[in-house]
Amino acid sequence: MATTDTTTLQALQGRFPAVTTSEFRGQTRVVVPSESLYDVLAFLKNDRGFDFLSDVTCVDYLNYRDAKDRFGLVYILVSTLTNERLFVRSFLNEPELAVPSAVPLWEGANWLEREVWDMFGIKFVGHPDLRRILLPPEYTAHPLRKDYPLQGRGERHNFPVLARNSA
Amino acid sequence: MAIELPENVVISKLDQLANWCRKNSLWPMPFATACCGIELMATGASKHDLARFGAEVFRFSPRQCDLMIVAGRVVMKMLPVLQRIWQQMHEPKWCISMGACASTGGVFDTYSVVQGIDRFLPVDMYVPGCPPRPEQLIQSIIDLQDKIQREGTLNGREFNLESRQEPKRALVEIPSASLFDGARNPIF
Numbered sequence: 001m002a003t004t005d006t007t008t009l010q011a012l013q014g015r016f017p018a019v020t021t022s023e024f025r026g027q028t029r030v031v032v033p034s035e036s037l038y039d040v041l042a043f044l045k046n047d048r049g050f051d052f053l054s055d056v057t058c059v060d061y062l063n064y065r066d067a068k069d070r071f072g073l074v075y076i077l078v079s080t081l082t083n084e085r086l087f088v089r090s091f092l093n094e095p096e097l098a099v100p101s102a103v104p105l106w107e108g109a110n111w112l113e114r115e116v117w118d119m120f121g122i123k124f125v126g127h128p129d130l131r132r133i134l135l136p137p138e139y140t141a142h143p144l145r146k147d148y149p150l151q152g153r154g155e156r157h158n159f160p161v162l163a164r165n166s167a
Numbered sequence: 168m169a170i171e172l173p174e175n176v177v178i179s180k181l182d183q184l185a186n187w188c189r190k191n192s193l194w195p196m197p198f199a200t201a202c203c204g205i206e207l208m209a210t211g212a213s214k215h216d217l218a219r220f221g222a223e224v225f226r227f228s229p230r231q232c233d234l235m236i237v238a239g240r241v242v243m244k245m246l247p248v249l250q251r252i253w254q255q256m257h258e259p260k261w262c263i264s265m266g267a268c269a270s271t272g273g274v275f276d277t278y279s280v281v282q283g284i285d286r287f288l289p290v291d292m293y294v295p296g297c298p299p300r301p302e303q304l305i306q307s308i309i310d311l312q313d314k315i316q317r318e319g320t321l322n323g324r325e326f327n328l329e330s331r332q333e334p335k336r337a338l339v340e341i342p343s344a345s346l347f348d349g350a351r352n353p354i355f
Binding site (some may be wrong): 152 | 192246250254276278279287288290326327330331333334
């Protein structure tokens with residue numbers, strides 16, 4: 001069973017013809033051009049009642065088979081009124097790794113977008129406080145990118161070594 | 168000149184007496200961050216009864232402790248906290264690195280996990296295992312008691328020995344160039 005009503009998808013496509021939809025194992029996904037991402041999210045929230053932002057995350061498609069774009073940004077929206085659930089995706093490529101922040105629509109996007117910034121280095125324009133959320137503030141890399149080596153680039157060796165008599 | 172001593176008087180060194188008092192009254196500071204912490208709690212609980220070895224008083228303030236038990240992996244972001252807790256503890260103090268992760272990073276050979284706390288802290292005892300059983304931790308505490316009795320001094324001058332200042336490595340790193348070819352494929 002699809003998790004999104006067809007009327008919602010029809011309304012979305014009527015308003016934004018560039019949006020494509022697909023379904024996989026009962027999950028409805030829409031792919032949105034990054035230029036109209038904020039307008040689509042605003043439409044879904046204000047006109048279609050998606051009042052809860054469940055998650056914002058990202059996928060790095062570097063070296064992925066048949067992938068044309070580098071990053072896939074994912075917004076998981078839920079309507080607590082109709083139990084609809086919708087996956088809104090938008091693809092980004094370097095060097096334009098910036099999208100409008102969704103914080104004006106959902107306050108909960110604040111920390112979710114900070115995590116995406118921390119791990120993937122995607123900027124959210126208009127975010128009130130775009131700092132790292134998990135990694136230390138002096139960290140310089142975005143480690144969930146596929147071109148980042150698993151063991152890092154020596155970031156973990158910068159601490160002073162305490163000798164036995166130094167404490 | 169011979170001095171007559173009563174039968175109930177024992178002559179010893181002051182160092183030995185201090186060591187005997189210290190080793191039988193260790194106050195652990197549980198720095199438990201992962202599943203090793205559960206085994207650490209089991210060690211302190213009734214079934215394994217760490218009180219038999221005089222180390223049952225776990226305190227969560229480093230200023231009341233003299234034995235830090237690092238149980239679990241330590242991430243890079245946590246390491247300054249760990250070092251600060253270690254520096255806040257009174258001398259004489261000791262450190263047990265419990266489990267594979269605290270000793271070597273374990274399976275977490277990633278950018279965010281410290282590959283052995285002994286790179287940044289002095290460690291007295293390593294406990295292997297993932298996680299170690301309580302018996303292993305008890306054995307390490309017994310061994311640490313032996314070490315304290317053997318090496319300890321009243322004013323802690325053994326901590327200032329030159330040989331104890333060098334950072335230790337439980338895990339010797341093999342240069343990755345010898346393990347991988349140019350395309351990062353492992354050489355067997």
